Amino acid sequence: MSSTKPELVSFKLCPFVQRSVIVLKEKGVDYDITYINLKEPPPWFKEISPLGKVPLLKVGETVLFESAVIMEYLDEVNPPSLHPTDPLQKAQNRAWNEFASTLLESQFKMVIGAKDEEGCNAAEQELKSKLALLEPMIQGSFFNGEDFSLTDAAYAPFFMRLNLLEQWHPMGLITDLPKVSAWSTNLLERATVKDSVVEGFDELYRGFIGGMGGFGAKRFGQ
Ligand SMILES: N[C@@H](CCC(=O)N[C@@H](CS)C(=O)NCC(=O)O)C(=O)O
Missing domain, CATH: 1.20.1050.10 (Glutathione S-transferase Yfyf (Class Pi); Chain A, domain 2)
Known part of the structure; x- marks a missing residue:
């Protein structure tokens, strides 16, 4: 299991963020979640989100974006995988x-x-x-x-x-x-x-x- 506690940057209604939450819960991973208002995103969000979109996953100093990529990362660092093996x-x-x-x-x-x-x-x-x-x-x-x-x-x-x-x-x-x-x-x-x-x-x-x-x-x- 990954040792750094990840932080998910979220908007409460975003279905793309929800994917990551499901994976985190399936894996029993401890995480922080920060909600932002997408209509008025805070300046720090604009600085770290290349596309101005949630989800973001902060892992230490690294920021991941795109829900599919975040799901894959969470799956890889928290075995067993939720992917089929073939x-x-x-x-x-x-x-x-x-x-x-x-x-x-x-x-x-x-x-x-x-x-x-x-x-x-x-x-x-x-x-x-x-x-x-x-x-x-x-x-x-x-x-x-x-x-x-x-x-x-x-x-x-x-x-x-x-x-x-x-x-x-x-x-x-x-x-x-x-x-x-x-x-x-x-x-x-x-x-x-x-x-x-x-x-x-x-x-x-x-x-x-x-x-x-x-x-x-x-x-x-x-
Ligand atoms: N392809 C992106 C889509 C993410 C996305 O569209 N997020 C929406 C909220 S559900 C967003 O942040 N929209 C803000 C904007 O487009 O300005 C992913 O899979 O992460």
Whole structure:
């Protein structure tokens, strides 16, 4: 296990940060977390974040950015690995982790970015098409079968948000995808996933959507 206590720089609602939190909790790693307001980031954040984005992981004097890289680092220094051992399967998982990021982008577009109903519906259809591609990939309770992997950590934040959005405005985006539906349920029941967000997350997320002024505010916000 790594000896330096890592510090995660976070925004309370960021799904990309949440991935790192899940991995830290899966590994039982002691860590610090610092929350910033992304609308008014502190000067020290601007100095150390090359892209002005969270997550950052500070390890001693070194600052890591990009959630996929941070997950990989945390996995490597805190064995046993959450990756499958077979190199081809590992590479395939990494590819699907990237795909998870595009799902998050489409979700963001649907909820925050779309300015009108047309844009919101288009993002919803984009999500539906992408989700269908996942159905044949799911191997069991989790992405690779019965063992929780980094890929499960990469997707859990997306499904946590989708579950809430479906409660606020039913779309049935995974209703016809039995494997994806079961996977989502299993992810959301996992303790490390449940514990990976701040208290009051649901209402915080809804209030954030409501305050962002996109069409999603009407559809999903308060
Ligand atoms: N590709 C990045 C995406 C991170 C990202 O988009 N973070 C958002 C918050 S969820 C952010 O910091 N946005 C601030 C901005 O774009 O100005 C990753 O995987 O870490």
